[in-house]
Amino acid sequence: MTTTVSGRTSSRSGVQDLAYIAVFAALIIVLAFVAIPVGAAGLPIVLQNAAIVLAGLVLGGRRGFLAAALFLFLGLIGLPVLAGGRTTLAALAGPTVGYLVGYLLSAGVAGVMAYRARPRKRGGQIGWFTLAAVVGLLVQYLCGALGLVWRAGMSLTEAIIAQGAFLVPDVAKFAVMVVIALGIHAAFPDLLARRK
Numbered sequence: 001m002t003t004t005v006s007g008r009t010s011s012r013s014g015v016q017d018l019a020y021i022a023v024f025a026a027l028i029i030v031l032a033f034v035a036i037p038v039g040a041a042g043l044p045i046v047l048q049n050a051a052i053v054l055a056g057l058v059l060g061g062r063r064g065f066l067a068a069a070l071f072l073f074l075g076l077i078g079l080p081v082l083a084g085g086r087t088t089l090a091a092l093a094g095p096t097v098g099y100l101v102g103y104l105l106s107a108g109v110a111g112v113m114a115y116r117a118r119p120r121k122r123g124g125q126i127g128w129f130t131l132a133a134v135v136g137l138l139v140q141y142l143c144g145a146l147g148l149v150w151r152a153g154m155s156l157t158e159a160i161i162a163q164g165a166f167l168v169p170d171v172a173k174f175a176v177m178v179v180i181a182l183g184i185h186a187a188f189p190d191l192l193a194r195r196k
Helices: 002-033 048-059 061-076 088-092 097-114 122-152 156-162 164-187 190-194
Strands: 035-037 044-046
Touching: 002 048, 002 061, 044 164, 048 061, 048 097, 048 122, 048 164, 061 088, 061 097, 088 097, 097 122, 122 156, 122 164, 156 164, 164 190
Parallel strands: none
Antiparallel strands: 035 044
């Protein structure tokens, strides 16, 4: 009988994980449509990159990575999931290709770091979540810069400077995502306890 109960719990947990991943993939896609074009390279300021890290902060490394992967996969099959209504397939040939890689990596890295925080320990959560968001943003910037070097013919220095226009808005967005993630974990402390 124990195996049956354990099997049901495991099955319910798997379904719950799929639901979390799907909801966050949908949130990431919706936030693609909030974009302001600026910068030397013509890259838009979007909420999508912050939502990617929010997925990691809330869901953890594995589920955050899978939410980002699902969103990118939907773009590969033709859905307009990126800023400006672009598909992932179209973006792969452009200068933003590095950011796509950064999205995957940042969700996973931020999630792994955030889930080092202990449940119901607010001070530790603030520290870990903030550090995770900063590292997630840096991963996106690094991958994005490498993509600009590769596809836009910029030097690494030019690519890093081109991202300067995004730093202040991104820091503000990511700070808001940390506050949202802390609120979610306060309401659902068992998320961190599961250590996904």
